[in-house]
Amino acid sequence: MPLPTSIRKSLMQIVLLTTGIVLLFTCAAFFTYELVTFRQSMVRQLDTLSQAIASNSTAALAFANPEDAQSVLAAFKADQHIVAAALYDQSGTLFAAYPQSLAADALPARPGDIGYRFEGGHVIGFEPVAEGGQRLGTLFVKSDLKAIEQRFELYGVIVAIVVALSAVLAYLVSSWQQGRISRPILQLAETARAVSDRHDYTVRAAGPGNTFEIDLLTDAFNHMLTQIQQSDRRLHAQMARLSLLQQITGAIGERQDLQSIFQVALRSVEENLPIDFGCVCLYDTPTATLSVSTVGAASQSLAPSLDLAELSIVPIDGNGLSRCIQGQLVHEPDVREIQYPFPQRLARGGLHSVVIAPLAVENKVFGALIAARRQAHSFSSGDCEFLKQLSQHVALASHQAQLHSALQHAYDDLRQSQHTVMQQERLRALGQMASGIAHDINNAISPIALYTESLLEREPNLSDRARSSLTTIQRAIDDVAGTVARMREFYRQREPQLTLVLVDLNRIVEQVIEFTRAKWYDLPQERGAAVELRTELAATLPGVMGAEGEIRDALTNLIFNAVDAMPEGGTLTVRTRVSPGPAGVQCVRIEVADTGVGMDEETRRRCLEPFFTTKGERGTGLGLAMVYGMVQRHSAEFEIDSALGRGTTMQLIFPAYTQEFMATMRMPAEKFPQRKVRVLVIDDDPLIIRAMEDALTADGHSITSAHGGQAGIDAFLAAHGSPNSFGLVFTDLGMPHVDGRKVADAVKRSSPRTPVVLLTGWGQRMLDDNEIPPHVDRVLSKPPRLQELRIAIRELTA
Numbered sequence: 001m002p003l004p005t006s007i008r009k010s011l012m013q014i015v016l017l018t019t020g021i022v023l024l025f026t027c028a029a030f031f032t033y034e035l036v037t038f039r040q041s042m043v044r045q046l047d048t049l050s051q052a053i054a055s056n057s058t059a060a061l062a063f064a065n066p067e068d069a070q071s072v073l074a075a076f077k078a079d080q081h082i083v084a085a086a087l088y089d090q091s092g093t094l095f096a097a098y099p100q101s102l103a104a105d106a107l108p109a110r111p112g113d114i115g116y117r118f119e120g121g122h123v124i125g126f127e128p129v130a131e132g133g134q135r136l137g138t139l140f141v142k143s144d145l146k147a148i149e150q151r152f153e154l155y156g157v158i159v160a161i162v163v164a165l166s167a168v169l170a171y172l173v174s175s176w177q178q179g180r181i182s183r184p185i186l187q188l189a190e191t192a193r194a195v196s197d198r199h200d201y202t203v204r205a206a207g208p209g210n211t212f213e214i215d216l217l218t219d220a221f222n223h224m225l226t227q228i229q230q231s232d233r234r235l236h237a238q239m240a241r242l243s244l245l246q247q248i249t250g251a252i253g254e255r256q257d258l259q260s261i262f263q264v265a266l267r268s269v270e271e272n273l274p275i276d277f278g279c280v281c282l283y284d285t286p287t288a289t290l291s292v293s294t295v296g297a298a299s300q301s302l303a304p305s306l307d308l309a310e311l312s313i314v315p316i317d318g319n320g321l322s323r324c325i326q327g328q329l330v331h332e333p334d335v336r337e338i339q340y341p342f343p344q345r346l347a348r349g350g351l352h353s354v355v356i357a358p359l360a361v362e363n364k365v366f367g368a369l370i371a372a373r374r375q376a377h378s379f380s381s382g383d384c385e386f387l388k389q390l391s392q393h394v395a396l397a398s399h400q401a402q403l404h405s406a407l408q409h410a411y412d413d414l415r416q417s418q419h420t421v422m423q424q425e426r427l428r429a430l431g432q433m434a435s436g437i438a439h440d441i442n443n444a445i446s447p448i449a450l451y452t453e454s455l456l457e458r459e460p461n462l463s464d465r466a467r468s469s470l471t472t473i474q475r476a477i478d479d480v481a482g483t484v485a486r487m488r489e490f491y492r493q494r495e496p497q498l499t500l501v502l503v504d505l506n507r508i509v510e511q512v513i514e515f516t517r518a519k520w521y522d523l524p525q526e527r528g529a530a531v532e533l534r535t536e537l538a539a540t541l542p543g544v545m546g547a548e549g550e551i552r553d554a555l556t557n558l559i560f561n562a563v564d565a566m567p568e569g570g571t572l573t574v575r576t577r578v579s580p581g582p583a584g585v586q587c588v589r590i591e592v593a594d595t596g597v598g599m600d601e602e603t604r605r606r607c608l609e610p611f612f613t614t615k616g617e618r619g620t621g622l623g624l625a626m627v628y629g630m631v632q633r634h635s636a637e638f639e640i641d642s643a644l645g646r647g648t649t650m651q652l653i654f655p656a657y658t659q660e661f662m663a664t665m666r667m668p669a670e671k672f673p674q675r676k677v678r679v680l681v682i683d684d685d686p687l688i689i690r691a692m693e694d695a696l697t698a699d700g701h702s703i704t705s706a707h708g709g710q711a712g713i714d715a716f717l718a719a720h721g722s723p724n725s726f727g728l729v730f731t732d733l734g735m736p737h738v739d740g741r742k743v744a745d746a747v748k749r750s751s752p753r754t755p756v757v758l759l760t761g762w763g764q765r766m767l768d769d770n771e772i773p774p775h776v777d778r779v780l781s782k783p784p785r786l787q788e789l790r791i792a793i794r795e796l797t798a
């Protein structure tokens, strides 16, 4: 590759070369011409001279006078270039020579042809010498060519000077003129470098203005820059939109609900496209209307004046909206020209151009993205394309959000059912466990129940205080028994044998408050924390159908929990009120509110689960589970309202019962006429035996007791047939070795008519399960009530 040369140098070379060649040709032509003409004139001069000499030498030849001839020839001296001359006579013999000294062999021996010729650096010529038409001889002339050489030497010098001068001149002229060409080219190069270095396509090259081709080149170059600038601008805009799109899709990808997806998309478009107003509408197929779902944050202020605030309805007429609903992107560069309500509405709000992009999933349009600007004709095709793509992304994200929430629902449902199943499982487990515990508790409380009842009945001199205490004890025992029974029945959805009576909730509330005084008053005070109790009981409260004991338990639990939640003290509010319930049914509410620690989300969700407790060792996690069981068995409702750190309100909502139910109050305890019976009491628990003995003896019966099944059978058989034989046998069911069933068996075998009453700590469950053993006349559950014992004795011995 040849080394690059500068334009300046190339131009110079061209000019000099051209000048040189021109000069060379000129000179060559000139020299040739000179040579030819000079030779001709030389020959002519020589001829003239020779003719003159020849005419002068006629006499010398005619008279054969060599001296004369010699002197005539001497005339050649006038021309220094004549190197030789000679005269030949008629016969061709040398007659005279010039110069005289010239050797004869330097001359031709005989005259040649008439005329002149160039020969060996000389011109030689032969001239006839004649007189009156008679040839006398011949003249020979020889001249050198020094004259030509001299002349040409001079010409050479002149040519050299001319060439040198023209070269200098050409150099000067070309260096003056080459700037006209190279300067704009260098400037172009400079501009091109500026463009490529700074990526600044706004610079333009200035043409010389006087060189057509270079001006053309500059114009073309500038035009090219304009083109590049435009496509660069387009490219930039495209890149910006692409990155905006990417940014928006990234942002909406993180959202899961429609509102925030729309909001994010709109905000980005408002800020970055930008637009003056943006909203998303959702399409309602049945009414064929669009309703505004979300208005961009920056567009909020404009929305009311456009009647496009959130939730407002946009009817679809023959305007762009209908095309959009068919799935097309609609672009109105100037809405003022469109005579339809929606564009007119925008125009009135000062928005003059609008793009409406459909939101579609699987070819089904479910909404539209509306973007508007104040200036007419302000959306480029790039903007439209961008909005189209954005709407596709938004549609996809919305679709995914919908799928997500559907999935979430399904998942929640599943979790709910799993939760229910789990709860039932736990209830079942608890029920089985509880039934064992219940047995022991029932046995344990049986003596207390019997003694309390007897004391109340048979000690007329009891002080009021003692009587009231005993009544409380009795109620508490009843509740314990009831609680134990329900504990066992946990896993049942509804206790069929639950006997509902008309209950006055105000009275129950008062009782429970009284019951739980120690919990909410004494204990906190010991710790130095004050719980202030507020009772707000409705003046008149309709009754509800319910099991008093259960409701009492539930309320007790609620109060206990409320107090537990206020370790630093606080206000405990118990309220009853009537409220309209669903479907016009009146409801009675009991509300227990505390100002305690409240529950977090997790606790709130799990608090009803059996065994769920946040109280560690102190809690059983059964309280609310029992409340919940009661609520279900009463067809009531349970509402929990709690906020962490702000306390908890729990409400029991019972359907109210009307006045006519008041009649079905619990029957007053009956006073039975006594009939003395000999009774055999068999149990493995001495305390129960003692209590039964004491209670029944007081009624006037005669009691024999036996410790354990075998001892009982023995005692019965021993007395059987004698006047001391037993009129009735009470036997415990669960006893080691010989249980109640075997006792009943043995009794009936020897005396089929003696009634046998089975006392069982397994309680109601046995009755439900049709487990009444043969030979047993009645089953009573522990703890036995005095009344029940009396009824059994009276009825079975009647």
Ligand code: ADP
Pocket: 557, 561, 562, 565, 594, 596, 597, 598, 599, 603, 607, 608, 612, 613, 614, 615, 618, 619, 620, 621, 622, 623, 624, 625, 647, 648
């Ligand atoms: P326990 O009282 O034995 O913990 P519960 O079933 O009565 O069992 O209550 C379950 C859990 O519900 C409690 O451990 C407690 O976290 C929460 N809880 C119940 N009542 C309240 C209340 N009034 N305030 C705050 N938390 C409560």
Ligand code: MG
Pocket: 557, 560, 561, 621, 622, 623, 624
């Ligand atoms: Mg509790």
